[in-house]
Amino acid sequence: MHRREFIQLTSALAGGALLPAACTRPTIIAGEIKGVSAAVGHLVRDGALQGAPVTTERADVVIIGGGISGLSALRRLHRNGHQNVVLLELEGHTGGNASSGSNAVSAYPWGAHYVPVPNNNLTEYLSFLEACGVVTGYNPAGLPVYNEFYLCSDPQERLYINGSWQDGLIPASGIGAADKADIDRFLHQMHVWSAAKGKDGKEAFAIPVDASSKDPVYTALDSITMQQWLQQQGYASPYLHWYVDYCTRDDFGTTIDKVSAWAGIHYFACRKGRAANAAANDVLTWPQGNGWLAEQLRHDTEGAIRTQALATRVVPVEGGVAVHYYDVQQKQLKAIDARQCIMAIPQFVAARLLPDAAERMPLLHAHYHYTPWVVANLTVKQLYERSGAPASWDNVIYGGASLGYVDATQQQLQQLKPKRVLTYYRPLATASAVEERKLAQQRTHAQWVQMILDDLRIVHPDIDTQTERIDVMIHAHAMAQPLPQMIHGAVRQQLRKPVNGNIHFAHTDVAGVSIFEEAFYQGIQAADAVMEHLITTPVS
Amino acid sequence: MDNTDKEHVEERGNSAEWLLLTAVFIIATCGLIYELVAGTLASYVLGDSVTQFSTIIGVYLFSMGVGSYLSKFFNGHLLRRFIQIELLVGIVGGFSSAVLFITFPLAASFRLILYAIVFVTGVLVGLEIPLLMRLLQDRVAFKELVSRVFAVDYVGALLASLIFPLLLVPYLGLIRTSLFFGMLNILVGWYLLRRFKGEVKRTAAIQLTALLFLLAELAAFIGADAIMKLSEHLQFSDKVVYATSSPYQRIVLTRNHRELRLFLNGNLQFSSADEYRYHEALVHPAMQASPQVKRVLVMGGGDGLAVREILKYPGVEAVTLVDLDAVMTKLFTTQPVLTAINKQSFSDKRVKVFNQDAFVWLRDNRQQFDCIIIDFPDPSNFSIGKLYSTSFYQLVKRSLSPAGYAVIQSTSPFVAPKSFWCINATLQSVGFTTIPYHNYVPSFGEWGYVMITQRPSYQVPDTFAIPARYINKGVMQQMLYFPDDMKTQQPLAVNRLNNQALVEYFEQEWGNYSEQ
Numbered sequence A: 001m002h003r004r005e006f007i008q009l010t011s012a013l014a015g016g017a018l019l020p021a022a023c024t025r026p027t028i029i030a031g032e033i034k035g036v037s038a039a040v041g042h043l044v045r046d047g048a049l050q051g052a053p054v055t056t057e058r059a060d061v062v063i064i065g066g067g068i069s070g071l072s073a074l075r076r077l078h079r080n081g082h083q084n085v086v087l088l089e090l091e092g093h094t095g096g097n098a099s100s101g102s103n104a105v106s107a108y109p110w111g112a113h114y115v116p117v118p119n120n121n122l123t124e125y126l127s128f129l130e131a132c133g134v135v136t137g138y139n140p141a142g143l144p145v146y147n148e149f150y151l152c153s154d155p156q157e158r159l160y161i162n163g164s165w166q167d168g169l170i171p172a173s174g175i176g177a178a179d180k181a182d183i184d185r186f187l188h189q190m191h192v193w194s195a196a197k198g199k200d201g202k203e204a205f206a207i208p209v210d211a212s213s214k215d216p217v218y219t220a221l222d223s224i225t226m227q228q229w230l231q232q233q234g235y236a237s238p239y240l241h242w243y244v245d246y247c248t249r250d251d252f253g254t255t256i257d258k259v260s261a262w263a264g265i266h267y268f269a270c271r272k273g274r275a276a277n278a279a280a281n282d283v284l285t286w287p288q289g290n291g292w293l294a295e296q297l298r299h300d301t302e303g304a305i306r307t308q309a310l311a312t313r314v315v316p317v318e319g320g321v322a323v324h325y326y327d328v329q330q331k332q333l334k335a336i337d338a339r340q341c342i343m344a345i346p347q348f349v350a351a352r353l354l355p356d357a358a359e360r361m362p363l364l365h366a367h368y369h370y371t372p373w374v375v376a377n378l379t380v381k382q383l384y385e386r387s388g389a390p391a392s393w394d395n396v397i398y399g400g401a402s403l404g405y406v407d408a409t410q411q412q413l414q415q416l417k418p419k420r421v422l423t424y425y426r427p428l429a430t431a432s433a434v435e436e437r438k439l440a441q442q443r444t445h446a447q448w449v450q451m452i453l454d455d456l457r458i459v460h461p462d463i464d465t466q467t468e469r470i471d472v473m474i475h476a477h478a479m480a481q482p483l484p485q486m487i488h489g490a491v492r493q494q495l496r497k498p499v500n501g502n503i504h505f506a507h508t509d510v511a512g513v514s515i516f517e518e519a520f521y522q523g524i525q526a527a528d529a530v531m532e533h534l535i536t537t538p539v540s
Numbered sequence B: 001m002d003n004t005d006k007e008h009v010e011e012r013g014n015s016a017e018w019l020l021l022t023a024v025f026i027i028a029t030c031g032l033i034y035e036l037v038a039g040t041l042a043s044y045v046l047g048d049s050v051t052q053f054s055t056i057i058g059v060y061l062f063s064m065g066v067g068s069y070l071s072k073f074f075n076g077h078l079l080r081r082f083i084q085i086e087l088l089v090g091i092v093g094g095f096s097s098a099v100l101f102i103t104f105p106l107a108a109s110f111r112l113i114l115y116a117i118v119f120v121t122g123v124l125v126g127l128e129i130p131l132l133m134r135l136l137q138d139r140v141a142f143k144e145l146v147s148r149v150f151a152v153d154y155v156g157a158l159l160a161s162l163i164f165p166l167l168l169v170p171y172l173g174l175i176r177t178s179l180f181f182g183m184l185n186i187l188v189g190w191y192l193l194r195r196f197k198g199e200v201k202r203t204a205a206i207q208l209t210a211l212l213f214l215l216a217e218l219a220a221f222i223g224a225d226a227i228m229k230l231s232e233h234l235q236f237s238d239k240v241v242y243a244t245s246s247p248y249q250r251i252v253l254t255r256n257h258r259e260l261r262l263f264l265n266g267n268l269q270f271s272s273a274d275e276y277r278y279h280e281a282l283v284h285p286a287m288q289a290s291p292q293v294k295r296v297l298v299m300g301g302g303d304g305l306a307v308r309e310i311l312k313y314p315g316v317e318a319v320t321l322v323d324l325d326a327v328m329t330k331l332f333t334t335q336p337v338l339t340a341i342n343k344q345s346f347s348d349k350r351v352k353v354f355n356q357d358a359f360v361w362l363r364d365n366r367q368q369f370d371c372i373i374i375d376f377p378d379p380s381n382f383s384i385g386k387l388y389s390t391s392f393y394q395l396v397k398r399s400l401s402p403a404g405y406a407v408i409q410s411t412s413p414f415v416a417p418k419s420f421w422c423i424n425a426t427l428q429s430v431g432f433t434t435i436p437y438h439n440y441v442p443s444f445g446e447w448g449y450v451m452i453t454q455r456p457s458y459q460v461p462d463t464f465a466i467p468a469r470y471i472n473k474g475v476m477q478q479m480l481y482f483p484d485d486m487k488t489q490q491p492l493a494v495n496r497l498n499n500q501a502l503v504e505y506f507e508q509e510w511g512n513y514s515e516q
C-alpha cells in the first residue's frame, strides 16, 4: 500500500467513523433541484395561454421540440437546403432528454449518456457520426473506425455483487451453476435472435423499431410481459431475472413484470454493430453524454433555434398550419404561419396542442404511461473503494434501488483525478407513475440527497463526507413505457398519423422505444415527409 | 474488593467517582485508538484493508474478553493493580506502532508479532473496565454503575473513532498517535496514584516506572521521524539517504558502498551502478537514427538521466521534458547527490520542464520533435495503461517529425513477453515501423524497448559517435536479437483505451512472476 492509498484509506475511515452520525442526522450537501421547466409546461395543461397572438410571421416549417428528434429533423432540412425553418424549444437550451451541464470538474449528462456502437445498416446515422468525427474512416472490410477518444475507456462496467465488485454487469461472481446455465442460455438465445429474420425477410428486432419484421412469431411477444416470457421459457435464476430487470429499467424505466417481452428482447437483440476497432458491446460516450451529440446535431443550425419558446397550439389552416407559441422571455403569445409542422415532442404534450385533443387524450391516458426519473450529478472527492474490480464508467449495485452511477470523467485522459462527477440514475418505478410523480415533486433537496447517499453508501461508506455537491433533476415524464401492445398495437400507429398532410410526428414516444437512434430516425423520417410535401405543394 | 480500598474510595465521595469515570473515558479512547492503529498499520504494510481490519478487530475483541475473564483472578490491592495495568497498557499500546514499523521489514512472521501485540493490548484493555467497576461497585448502585461506566466507555470509543482519521493520522501519523495515547494511559495511572496516594502502598516504585515509561515515550515521540526512517532503512536494506513524498508517489533514495538507488513507491527506478546501461540503450539508438536532431521530447524520466544522455549531442537545441511529478524534477534539479548523477541536466539552458499530465500535454501540443523518448512507469494499472494506447501513440505520431524516431521503455520481454509484444503490436497498428530491442541491466534484469519511426526501415549506424560506456554498433546489433524465451506465440490484442488489453497482460505476467 502506498502513501496515497494510505491517505485514501484513512479518509475512508473518517467516512466510516462518521457513519453513526450520518445515519441519524441528514447530511447537508450543497446543490439544487433543477426541474425541467414544469411550471412553464403546465401553462399548456392548464389552458392558460389561449389568447390571440401579438405577432404573426411566416415560415416553411416549424419544428416543435429541440430534443434529438427535433434537432435531427432540423439538420436534415438544413442539409437539404431548407433554411426557412424555425425550431421552438420550451427550455433555455436544446437537447431534451439528452441535455447536459458542466462544472469546474467536468461536463456531465442530465439524461442520455451513451450510444452503443451503431448497427452497420444505419447509413444516415453513420454518416452523421462521420461528419462529427466520431467515425474517422472505414477499414478495408468496410467496418467503421471509431475515434478512440469517444469509445468508452476501459474499465467499462462493474457490478457490486455478493460483497465485492465484479467486472461487467452480467452477474458472475459467487453465483451457482444453475444460475450460470440460465444466464448462458438466455444470452445465447438473444444472440440467435439478434440475427433472426421473419417470414417477411425483415430483421426480427431492428433499429428503427418500425423496420422490424411483422412476422407473428415475433410480434406475438408484444402481448405478454418480459417476466411472463422468462417464466414460459423456464428461466428461474433470480440473478438472470435481476439482470434483465436492470436492463429494462435502464432502457425503458420499466420493470420486467410490466414491460412488453418484445421490447425487452429488442433491447438485447437489436444491437448488432460491428467496428474495426471496438468490440460488439462497446459504447460511445462523452463527458456530457449524448449532450455532445445534441451539440453536433445543432451545428450550423443555431439561427433557426428559438429557446424559451413554448408551443401552445397547432391549428391546421388553409394551405398550412398555424403554430402559436409563448415567448417566455417577452411574455408574449406569438404565431407562425407555416406550410409544414413537425411535432418533436412527447405525445402527451402534442395531443393538448391539437384541435382533436378531446379524441387523443383518452387514448393517451389508456395507453401511454410515462415513468418519472431522477438524475443527480454528484461532485465527489476520492471515494473509498470496496474490493474487486476498479472504479469503472458504469457502476451498478446488484439489487440496488437505482441503476447506479456513471463516471462523467471517465473519458478524461489524465492519470489522476482528484475530483470526479458521478451521474446517478434512478427510474421511479416502484409505485404507480402518478404517485411517483407526486412524491418526486414533493421531495426536498435534502431528502433526495439522503435517498441517493443511502443507496451509494453501500459501496462507498465515506460518500457522505466525500461528496461536495449534488444537483438533482427530475424528469417527470421521462419516457413512455413500452408496455404490451404499445409497439405492435394499433394506438401508436393511430396517434402518429400525419394530420392534414402537414402536421408530422417525430419523437421517441412515436417509436415506442426511447433510444438515440430512434430519435435520430424519427427526425429524418419526419423531415423527409415534410420535404416531399414542400416539393409537391406549391407555395400559396 | 479489599477493605482499605473500599473505605478510602468511599471517603472521597463524588469527586472520586467522577474522576474514575474520567479515567474510563480516557482509557476507552486509548483502547480504541490502539485497535485502529493496528488495523491501519496492517492495511498500510500488508494491504487488503478489509481483511486486516476485520481480523484485528476480531482478535482485539476476543482478547478483551480474555482480559475480562482474567480480571476475576485479581484480588486485593485493586487500585494498585489498576494503576499498574494503566502503565502496562501505556507502554505496550504506546510503542505498538513503532515496534510494528521496525519489525515489519525484519520479521519473517510479521503477522505473528502483529497479532501478539494486538492480543496483549487487548487483554490489558479488557482488564481495565472490570477492575474499575469493582473499584466503584460499592459506591454506586449496580444499575447506575453499569450504565455510567459503559456510557462513558462507548462515548470514549466514539471520540476515538472520530479524531483518529480526522486529526490524529493526518497530523500526528501512526507512530506518534499511539505514543501520545500511551502517554495518556500512563498519565492516568500517574494521576490516580497521586490522587489516592494514601491508599496505594509502595508508590515510589510505581512512580519511578511511570516516569521512566513516560520519558521513553516522549523521546520516541520526538524521534518518530527517525523511527520511520529506520523502518524504511531496514525495508530497503541500504541506508536511506533521502525520502520524501509527492502527491503522486513516495520517493526514497538509498545508498550502500557501491551504489545509489532510487525507489518510487517501493519500486526500483534506477541504481547508479548500472543505470547507464538502461539510459544509453533507451536514448542513443533513437537519437542516432533520427536525422539532424534539434528538438527532443522526453516524457516521464523525471530523474533527468535520459536528458543527460540527450545533452551529449551538441546539435540538440531544445529538450522538452514532461513529467507529472514536480517534486521529483525539483529534487533532481537541486539535490547534490542526484544532480551529480544526472550531471545537472535540468539546469541546462536548453532544457524545459513541464510538470503536467503527459497525455493531456501531448494532446494539446502542436510542435513536432525530431526525436521522442518515452520513459513511463510500467503499465501496472488502468491510468498508466492509457499512456500505452493506440490513442496516445496517434498523438506521438503527430508530434514526431516524419523522419524522426521515438522509443518507448516497454517492460521486461523476459518476464512479460506478452506485454512487451503487445506494446510492439499496438505501435504497429497505428502505422509505425517498430524496432524492438532489449538489453541486460543487472538491477532490473532483461529489459525491453521499442523504437518507432514512420520510415520503412532501420539501419544500425556504423558508429555511435558519443561518449558512452556501454552502447556501440556491436551492442546494438546484439540488442536487436530476441531468443525464443522472450517471444510469444499467442496472438496479441492491440492496446486501446476501450480495452486496456496491456494492463491485463501485465497483471498476469508480473503477477505470476512475483508469486514465484
Ligand SMILES: Cc1cc2nc3c(=O)[nH]c(=O)nc-3n(C[C@H](O)[C@H](O)[C@H](O)COP(=O)(O)OP(=O)(O)OC[C@H]3O[C@@H](n4cnc5c(N)ncnc54)[C@H](O)[C@@H]3O)c2cc1C
Binding pocket: A044, A064, A065, A066, A067, A068, A069, A070, A088, A089, A090, A091, A094, A095, A096, A097, A098, A110, A111, A112, A113, A114, A115, A290, A309, A310, A311, A312, A344, A345, A346, A349, A373, A375, A425, A475, A478, A479, A506, A507, A508, A509, A514, A515, A516, A517, A519
Ligand atoms: C434519464 C434518461 C436517460 C437516458 N439515457 C439514454 C441513453 O443513455 N442512451 C440513449 O440512447 N437514450 C437514452 N435516453 C432516451 C432519450 O430520451 C432519447 O435517446 C432521446 O434523447 C429522446 O429524444 P426526443 O427528441 O425524442 O425527445 P425529448 O428529449 O423528450 O425532446 C422533446 C423536447 O421537446 C421540448 N418540448 C416539450 N414540450 C414543448 C412545447 N410545448 N413547446 C416547445 N418545446 C417543447 C422538450 O423541452 C424537449 O427538449 C434516456 C432518457 C432519460 C430520460
